[in-house]
Amino acid sequence: MAEVTLTIGGRQYDVNCRDGEEKHLLRLAEMIDAKMVMARKSSPGLTEIRQLLFASILLADEVHDLRLERNKGQSSLNLPPIDDSAAEQAMAGRINALASRIEMLAEKLAGIDPSS
Numbered sequence: 001m002a003e004v005t006l007t008i009g010g011r012q013y014d015v016n017c018r019d020g021e022e023k024h025l026l027r028l029a030e031m032i033d034a035k036m037v038m039a040r041k042s043s044p045g046l047t048e049i050r051q052l053l054f055a056s057i058l059l060a061d062e063v064h065d066l067r068l069e070r071n072k073g074q075s076s077l078n079l080p081p082i083d084d085s086a087a088e089q090a091m092a093g094r095i096n097a098l099a100s101r102i103e104m105l106a107e108k109l110a111g112i113d114p115s116s
Helices: 022-042 048-076 085-110
Strands: 002-008 011-017
Touching: 002 022, 011 022, 022 048, 048 085
Parallel strands: none
Antiparallel strands: 002 011
16 A cells, blocks of 8 residues: 655645555646635635635536536437446545545644534
């Protein structure tokens, strides 16, 4: 198991991953960080959590557009659209889990007891 340090929103996060996935994870972190910068520039004064939320929404929107393009290409070939509902549910679950973890970490950093 490898460990990589991701920098997102000016903060560093140590994350475990499978050996060989370090570069991919770093590229994903760069994408998230770039979206956070976009969110911060478009709406100054956002909290870090809201910046991450908007970064997630921007990335999800890109995934959605790519899926529409992919399905449009399939329809021109008269192929049935790919049903990604299970994948979308899994992704939504991961995003919700990450959002919860980010909120918990932000509360800890702010000195707020998340159990109260």
